[in-house]
Amino acid sequence: MLKLEGRSLQTAIAVSAGSAYLLFGYDQGVLGGLVSYPGFLSAIGNPSSGYLGTIVALFNIGCLCGCVISAFFGNRLGRKNAIILGCAVMVIGGTIQASTYGPGQLIAGRIISGIGNGMNTSTVPVYISETSRSTKRGRSLAIQMSIVIFGTVVAYWLDYGMIRSQTGGVVWRFPLAFQNFFALLTIITMPILPESPRWLYSHGRQKEAIDELSRLFALPIDHPNVQTVVAEMEEALALEHNNHKAPTFRGIFLEKSEIKNPRRLALCFLLQFFQQFTGINVIAFYVTIVLESNVGLTREMSSLVAGFIQISFWFxxxxxxxxxxxxxxxxxxxxxxTMLLLAMTLFTVGIAVKTTASSRLALGALIIYEVSFGMSWNSVPWLYAPEITPLNLRHVRCRRRMFLGMAIHVIAQMTPPAIANTGWKIYILFCVFIALSIPFVYFFIPEVRGALNFPPLDSSYPRSREHVPDHSLLIDCRKDT
Structure with missing residues (x-):
C-alpha cells in the first residue's frame, strides 16, 4: 500500500471521495443538456413532456433506494466499502444508459445509477468528516456542495461540446458513458486510503483506528493531538451507548422536554421543503428547455447559455x-x-412580457438567481439539520433524505408539462415560496454556528455571537448510518 500521510493523504482522500461526490451533480445535470436534443429524444421514442419528466425524475427514486440501503447496511460495510460498492453500481447504471435503445432501458439505467448515487451521497460526507480535523463545519460542507455543482458544470459543457462538434448517437451516448470515469477513479484510488478511524474504533478495531489517526495527522501514536482525538472518540461512543435506546413515535413527536425534538425535526423538514420550492431543480434539470421555451433562445444558443448559467451557479x-x-x-x-425573490420576480416578469428587452432581463435575472442560490440555500440546509439533531435521532435523517428525494421527484416530473401548459405562470409558485422563506427563517431558525453539539432553541440563542469550542472529531465522528 502506498504510505501517504498528513497533508498528502488528506489531498488523496479529497480527490477520491470528491470524485464520487461530483457524480451527484454530474448525473443531475447530464440529461439537462440533452433533453432538447432531437437525436436523444428520437432514441427514446420522442416521449411526451410528462413522460420525459418521469424519465428524468426516476433517478431520484433510485437515490432514495440507495439512501435506504446505506441506512441499513452502510455501517456494516464500512465507509470505504460502501463508497466502492456505490461507485460499482453507478458504473453498471452508466453503462446501461450509454447503450440505451429505448425509454425502458434508459429508465433502468437511471434508477440503478440513482441507487449507487444515493449510497455515495449518504456515505461520502461522513467519510470526509471522519478523516479530517476541520474546525470549520460550514466551510467543509460548502466545499463538498461546490464539488457537486462543479459536476453539473462538467455535464452541461460536455453536452454542449458534443452537440457542437459531433453527430449521431455519440453526441449523447458519450456524456452518459463519461460518468463512469469518475466512478472508476474512486474505485481505483479508494483501496489505498485509510478506513474511517471512527468506524474502526466503534467496531472494536482500536489499534487500527489509532494507527490511521497517526497517518492522518502525520504524528506518532503517543502524540497528545492523537491521544486527544482518541479520548474524544471514547466520549462519543459512550454518548452513543447511553442513547442507544430506539426512539419511539411518542418520544420523537410528542415529547415535551427542553430538547424539543418535534420542533427540531420540523425545522429540518421545512428547511428542505423551502430549499426545493425555490425552483432550483427546474433550472438544474431543464435549463435548456427553460431557455428555449420561456426565454426564446434557439436550441444551440440555449445549450451554450446553459453552460454559462451552471458556471454562475458554481461561482x-x-x-x-x-x-x-x-x-x-x-x-x-x-x-x-431576498436575492432569490428579486431574481425570480424579475425573471417571471421578463418572460411574461416577452419582448427582446424583457428576455434579456429574464436571462440576467436567471444568472443572479443561480449565484444567489449557490451562496445560500444550496449549502445551509444540509449543514443545519445535523447540527440541531440530537444524537439518538440521527437515523431520522434517512427519512429526511427520502422527503427531499420525493420533493425533487415531484418538481422534476411536473416541470415539462407545467412549462408547456402554463408558461410563465408556474414561476409565480416559486416566487410565493421564496417570499415565505424569509419570515420562516427570521422567526423560526435559531443561529447554531460554532455549537459543540445540538444547541438550545430558546429565543436568546439566535442572537448570540459567542462560539463554543468545536471539538470537530467528537461531532463528526459519531455514528451516522
Whole structure:
C-alpha cells in the first residue's frame, strides 16, 4: 500500500471521495443538456413532456433506494466499502444508459445509477468528516456542495461540446458513458486510503483506528493531538451507548422536554421543503428547455447559455466557504432568500412580457438567481439539520433524505408539462415560496454556528455571537448510518 500521510493523504482522500461526490451533480445535470436534443429524444421514442419528466425524475427514486440501503447496511460495510460498492453500481447504471435503445432501458439505467448515487451521497460526507480535523463545519460542507455543482458544470459543457462538434448517437451516448470515469477513479484510488478511524474504533478495531489517526495527522501514536482525538472518540461512543435506546413515535413527536425534538425535526423538514420550492431543480434539470421555451433562445444558443448559467451557479458556491462560519446560518439564508425573490420576480416578469428587452432581463435575472442560490440555500440546509439533531435521532435523517428525494421527484416530473401548459405562470409558485422563506427563517431558525453539539432553541440563542469550542472529531465522528 502506498504510505501517504498528513497533508498528502488528506489531498488523496479529497480527490477520491470528491470524485464520487461530483457524480451527484454530474448525473443531475447530464440529461439537462440533452433533453432538447432531437437525436436523444428520437432514441427514446420522442416521449411526451410528462413522460420525459418521469424519465428524468426516476433517478431520484433510485437515490432514495440507495439512501435506504446505506441506512441499513452502510455501517456494516464500512465507509470505504460502501463508497466502492456505490461507485460499482453507478458504473453498471452508466453503462446501461450509454447503450440505451429505448425509454425502458434508459429508465433502468437511471434508477440503478440513482441507487449507487444515493449510497455515495449518504456515505461520502461522513467519510470526509471522519478523516479530517476541520474546525470549520460550514466551510467543509460548502466545499463538498461546490464539488457537486462543479459536476453539473462538467455535464452541461460536455453536452454542449458534443452537440457542437459531433453527430449521431455519440453526441449523447458519450456524456452518459463519461460518468463512469469518475466512478472508476474512486474505485481505483479508494483501496489505498485509510478506513474511517471512527468506524474502526466503534467496531472494536482500536489499534487500527489509532494507527490511521497517526497517518492522518502525520504524528506518532503517543502524540497528545492523537491521544486527544482518541479520548474524544471514547466520549462519543459512550454518548452513543447511553442513547442507544430506539426512539419511539411518542418520544420523537410528542415529547415535551427542553430538547424539543418535534420542533427540531420540523425545522429540518421545512428547511428542505423551502430549499426545493425555490425552483432550483427546474433550472438544474431543464435549463435548456427553460431557455428555449420561456426565454426564446434557439436550441444551440440555449445549450451554450446553459453552460454559462451552471458556471454562475458554481461561482455562487464559493462565498459560503468563507462566509458561512463568519456570518452564521440565518444571515446567509435571509440574504439568499431576498436575492432569490428579486431574481425570480424579475425573471417571471421578463418572460411574461416577452419582448427582446424583457428576455434579456429574464436571462440576467436567471444568472443572479443561480449565484444567489449557490451562496445560500444550496449549502445551509444540509449543514443545519445535523447540527440541531440530537444524537439518538440521527437515523431520522434517512427519512429526511427520502422527503427531499420525493420533493425533487415531484418538481422534476411536473416541470415539462407545467412549462408547456402554463408558461410563465408556474414561476409565480416559486416566487410565493421564496417570499415565505424569509419570515420562516427570521422567526423560526435559531443561529447554531460554532455549537459543540445540538444547541438550545430558546429565543436568546439566535442572537448570540459567542462560539463554543468545536471539538470537530467528537461531532463528526459519531455514528451516522
Amino acid at each position: 455562487g458556491t464559493f462565498p459560503p466557504i468563507f462566509l458561512m462560519d463568519r456570518l452564521g446560518r440565518r444571515k446567509v439564508l435571509m440574504l439568499g432568500s
